[in-house]
Amino acid sequence: xxxxxxxxxxxxxxxxxxxxxxxxxxxAKTRQDWDAYLRVLFxxxxxxxxxxxxxxxxxxIAWVPHTAAHxxxxxxxxxxxxxxxxxxxxxxxxxxxxxAPYVWWGEKLRGMVVNPGTPTxxxxxxxxxxxxxxxxxxxxxxxxxxxxDTGALLTKYTGPLRGPLAVGLAxxxxxxxxxxxxxxxxxDVYADYRADTKILREAWGAASAAQWRRQLDFLLAGQNSPxxxxxxxxxxxxxxxxxxxxAVDSTLWQRTAVETLRERGTAEAELAEVRALIRRIxxxxxxxxxxxxxxxxxxxxxxxxxxxxxAVSVARxxxxxxxxxxxxxxxxxxxxGVLCRRHYxxxxxxxxxxxxxxxxxxxxxxxxxxxxxxxxxxxLLLDTPTSPWRxxxxxxxxx
Numbered sequence: 001x002x003x004x005x006x007x008x009x010x011x012x013x014x015x016x017x018x019x020x021x022x023x024x025x026x027x028a029k030t031r032q033d034w035d036a037y038l039r040v041l042f043x044x045x046x047x048x049x050x051x052x053x054x055x056x057x058x059x060x061i062a063w064v065p066h067t068a069a070h071x072x073x074x075x076x077x078x079x080x081x082x083x084x085x086x087x088x089x090x091x092x093x094x095x096x097x098x099x100a101p102y103v104w105w106g107e108k109l110r111g112m113v114v115n116p117g118t119p120t121x122x123x124x125x126x127x128x129x130x131x132x133x134x135x136x137x138x139x140x141x142x143x144x145x146x147x148x149d150t151g152a153l154l155t156k157y158t159g160p161l162r163g164p165l166a167v168g169l170a171x172x173x174x175x176x177x178x179x180x181x182x183x184x185x186x187x188d189v190y191a192d193y194r195a196d197t198k199i200l201r202e203a204w205g206a207a208s209a210a211q212w213r214r215q216l217d218f219l220l221a222g223q224n225s226p227x228x229x230x231x232x233x234x235x236x237x238x239x240x241x242x243x244x245x246x247a248v249d250s251t252l253w254q255r256t257a258v259e260t261l262r263e264r265g266t267a268e269a270e271l272a273e274v275r276a277l278i279r280r281i282x283x284x285x286x287x288x289x290x291x292x293x294x295x296x297x298x299x300x301x302x303x304x305x306x307x308x309x310x311a312v313s314v315a316r317x318x319x320x321x322x323x324x325x326x327x328x329x330x331x332x333x334x335x336x337g338v339l340c341r342r343h344y345x346x347x348x349x350x351x352x353x354x355x356x357x358x359x360x361x362x363x364x365x366x367x368x369x370x371x372x373x374x375x376x377x378x379x380l381l382l383d384t385p386t387s388p389w390r391x392x393x394x395x396x397x398x399x
Contacts, residue, residue: 015119018081018158019182025079025120035137037122041097041114042138047078047192048095052322055091055193064090065109072110074123075099081156082115083188086322091193098127098134150376151177153384159184162392165330168337170347170388171305172312174354177377183388186330189320190313196320204314209323216318219311220335222304229303229360232257232278237301247297254278280365284356287367291375293352302343305350306357311336347389351378 017023021044028037049064066076083092095103099112112127114120124130154176160166161184169176169184176183181190190196197207206212218224235257239248257278258271281300288294315332318324324332344350355374362370381389 016157017120018156019079019154021079022081022115022118022120025114025122029120029122034122038134038137039141041077041079042134043141044079046095046097047080047083047092047189048076049078049087049090050093052089052091052193055093061093063095066113066116068113068123072125073108074111074113074116075109075127076116077112077114079115079120080182080185081158082118082120085326086188086319091322092189093194094192098131098138101131151373151380152180153177153380153387154180154182155386155388156182156185160186161388164334164337166388167341167392167394168312168333168335170392171309171337171340171350172316172333173381173388174309174351174374174377175313177380178373186316186319186326186333190316191320193320193322196317200314200317200321200323206318206323209318212314212318212321212323216311216314216332219307219314220332220339222307222339224307224310225303225357225361228274228277229281229357232274232281233300233302235260236299248299250278250282277360280360281356283365284359288352288355293355293375293378298352300352300356301349302353303357303360304343305340305353306355306361308336308339308343309350309354341394344394347394348382350394351381351389 017026021040024040025037028034028040050061051064054061063075065073067073077095077097078092111123111125113123115122127134153173155161159182160169165186166184169186173183175181179191191199200206200212200215204212204215206215215224222230232253236248236253239253239256254275257274261271261274285294285299288300289296289298294300312333315324315329315336318332319326319329340350344353355371355378358374359365359367359371381387384390
């Protein structure tokens with residue numbers, strides 16, 4: 001397939017590979033095993049930068065080229081760990097490799113460069129003519145089976161690993177694992193610019209910075225989910241405080257909740273819904289114990305973690321969509337972490353609350369995808385030795 005031009009970047013002793021992808025690229029480059037290099041690249045998510053206005057106008061994307069030191073212009077492709085801080089007027093877009101024939105290459109582009117200016121940099125002149133050979137390499141990769149996808153715990157080793165920001169990002173790890181995103185990345189995009197703007201627009205009704213901020217504030221206030229679950233859980237916590245931690249009788253729980261609401265003038269139809277909700281929570285908790293989400297005698301204290309955990313993702317999507325700058329997104333993530341620590345006693349406790357909030361909102365006791373897509377990340381995050389839930393203390397350190 002021809003040997004690519006080695007980039008000018010040399011090994012830097014203090015260099016830390018941002019992710020496992022860049023580590024594998026560097027190792028293959030050091031061996032000059034370019035087939036291995038390309039297989040790593042084709043298995044990874046890759047990006048190119050494009051003018052933001054063209055992407056917003058849904059026009060043909062003109063990828064931002066890289067001009068090599070020796071003169072020619074190359075299509076610049078980046079792995080996720082090497083995405084920069086947001087660029088003025090340019091956005092990172094997902095780009096599938098090897099490029100399809102119809103993808104715009106631009107005039108006078110001599111080929112492709114991967115991660116220019118980094119230790120994994122490599123130039124591939126004439127890349128457009130190598131498509132058939134590269135497709136054969138890509139076809140050697142294991143095929144992804146979405147029906148049996150349990151997600152992936154992906155860490156950015158140059159990202160936050162300690163402190164309040166890391167704790168906040170770890171509170172959003174359910175979705176990061178489920179979506180196979182880096183759990184602790186807060187630089188340019190969550191998925192890519194187009195996907196980040198799309199999910200905010202379609203799932204959150206946010207197509208502007210003001211609308212994004214409104215949704216984020218609702219989540220941080222615990223007001224995106226229905227109020228009834230948090231009310232009945234709060235009633236049970238109050239009863240438990242007077243029973244020295246003994247299991248709360250379900251009949252007493254229902255009676256206390258109903259009497260409290262009746263004193264407030266709540267209609268009988270709504271009181272019946274509250275009784276049904278309590279019975280539903282009891283059934284979910286029984287399943288949680290069977291699946292290891294709760295200990296044998298455990299129960300969920302609060303479901304607000306579902307809003308706080310999602311707030312982390314919404315903050316990251318807002319950064320990717322250019323609705324927020326890094327400081328605003330970081331502040332929101334840290335706030336979410338503080339709120340989770342305030343409402344829960346451990347990562348496992350938080351996770352059970354997050355999952356209950358999710359299934360009460362969307363699962364309807366089907367124990368379908370909405371449950372499975374939260375249970376799998378819960379297990380992965382608690383069982384993996386390098387997980388932030390194993391390396392980060394949940395309780396805040398004493399001052």
